[in-house]
Amino acid sequence: MTKVLYHNDVQEEVLQSKKIAVIGYGSQGHAHALNLKESGFDVVVGLRPGKSWDKAVEDGVQVVSVADATAQADVVMVLLPDELQPKVYEESIKPNLQPGNALAFAHGFNIHFNQIVPPDNVDVFLVAPKGPGHLVRRTFEEGAGVPALYGIYQDCSGEAKQLALAYAKGVGAGRAGILETSFQEETETDLFGEQAVLCGGLTSLVKAGFETLTEAGYQPEVAYFECLHELKLIVDLMYEGGLEGMRYSISDTAQWGDFVSGPRVVNEETKARMKEVLTDIQTGVFAKGWILENQANRPQFNAVNQKESTHPIEKVGRELRELMPFVKKQVNSKKEVVSNASN
Numbered sequence: 001m002t003k004v005l006y007h008n009d010v011q012e013e014v015l016q017s018k019k020i021a022v023i024g025y026g027s028q029g030h031a032h033a034l035n036l037k038e039s040g041f042d043v044v045v046g047l048r049p050g051k052s053w054d055k056a057v058e059d060g061v062q063v064v065s066v067a068d069a070t071a072q073a074d075v076v077m078v079l080l081p082d083e084l085q086p087k088v089y090e091e092s093i094k095p096n097l098q099p100g101n102a103l104a105f106a107h108g109f110n111i112h113f114n115q116i117v118p119p120d121n122v123d124v125f126l127v128a129p130k131g132p133g134h135l136v137r138r139t140f141e142e143g144a145g146v147p148a149l150y151g152i153y154q155d156c157s158g159e160a161k162q163l164a165l166a167y168a169k170g171v172g173a174g175r176a177g178i179l180e181t182s183f184q185e186e187t188e189t190d191l192f193g194e195q196a197v198l199c200g201g202l203t204s205l206v207k208a209g210f211e212t213l214t215e216a217g218y219q220p221e222v223a224y225f226e227c228l229h230e231l232k233l234i235v236d237l238m239y240e241g242g243l244e245g246m247r248y249s250i251s252d253t254a255q256w257g258d259f260v261s262g263p264r265v266v267n268e269e270t271k272a273r274m275k276e277v278l279t280d281i282q283t284g285v286f287a288k289g290w291i292l293e294n295q296a297n298r299p300q301f302n303a304v305n306q307k308e309s310t311h312p313i314e315k316v317g318r319e320l321r322e323l324m325p326f327v328k329k330q331v332n333s334k335k336e337v338v339s340n341a342s343n
């Protein structure tokens, strides 16, 4: 089994004498900055004036421009949206990096696909939490953590690995597990996971189930509870006990249906499509498409995002969640702003 490191396996002294600039204060940025600060590290946040800047100030974090944060820091963690990183890197980070600094990422996209080419005289490492930033923060506050991968692209100082491990421990990953990877493995598996399973696969499965039931004449509220709301409860059981743990709690009737009907829905054909998705990631076809979509100001992204927000499952879901005060909206996402504006 791959060696998984935990809190007590990691020495953090190497990072204690250093200043960390967290560039960006969004989903990952706020979690890294606050968790590292509460773990005792010296953190400055780099931003432009705006919503995130105001939030960071409100949270009591020191905030300066991206250029100033980079100039002050020894370790610069880039937590801007992937598509914006190359421009901000060229304009504000690269000119302020000092030889011997470390440049860090939470996803390998820009290094792996050569959108950012760092100088030879800095360390380059990756600490990629395997979970959404808001949960990296929430679990940390609860005394738990989200696992993370670490990887080294360039080890100029000879201490890049120790820095990456200390950083991963600082964000709380040592409580859940820290695993070694490469930039290539992290980039390709992360893109595959979010496209085929966690985000793309799941939203398509949920919508297809909801549409099948409502098109057959069943009530949208029943279809919503069945195909979306209950999903969290089922996934919580998988998180705690794997597939077996979930199957322990469901009825034998459900388990038999799982065995005979699951493979009718997700089958060899689905797996063949998954392999196509993986090939597009590995060959750079997906990355090229995403870069071009951004260069064209996201025509397809915006159109699909708008259409998705008007799907009947979203309408009925908003109404039902209003009636469940215990389902608190703890994350104000960009997508909610878009969908609320369209209502």
Ligand SMILES: NC(=O)C1=CN([C@@H]2O[C@H](COP(=O)(O)OP(=O)(O)OC[C@H]3O[C@@H](n4cnc5c(N)ncnc54)[C@H](OP(=O)(O)O)[C@@H]3O)[C@@H](O)[C@H]2O)C=CC1
Residues within 6 Å of the ligand: 023, 024, 025, 026, 027, 028, 029, 046, 047, 048, 049, 050, 051, 052, 053, 066, 078, 079, 080, 081, 082, 084, 088, 106, 107, 128, 129, 131, 132, 133, 134
């Ligand atoms: N979201 C997640 O949970 C995960 C993300 N990652 C990776 O983490 C990185 C960050 O992603 P994510 O946290 O989702 O990003 P978000 O979109 O949530 O946050 C981006 C942050 O960057 C700031 N920003 C945007 N443009 C600029 C600019 N020109 N100058 C200064 N600041 C700017 C935004 O501030 P403003 O308010 O001013 O716009 C915001 O604080 C990516 O590499 C992503 O792949 C990895 C694992 C999981």
Ligand SMILES: CC[C@](O)(C(C)=O)C(=O)O
Residues within 6 Å of the ligand: 129, 130, 131, 132, 133, 190, 193, 194, 198, 199
């Ligand atoms: C699953 C999506 C993710 O990879 C993540 C939260 O880990 C992302 O890029 O946001």
Ligand SMILES: [Mg+2]
Residues within 6 Å of the ligand: 129, 130, 131, 190, 194
């Ligand atoms: Mg991910």
Ligand SMILES: [Mg+2]
Residues within 6 Å of the ligand: 107, 190, 191, 194
């Ligand atoms: Mg990702």
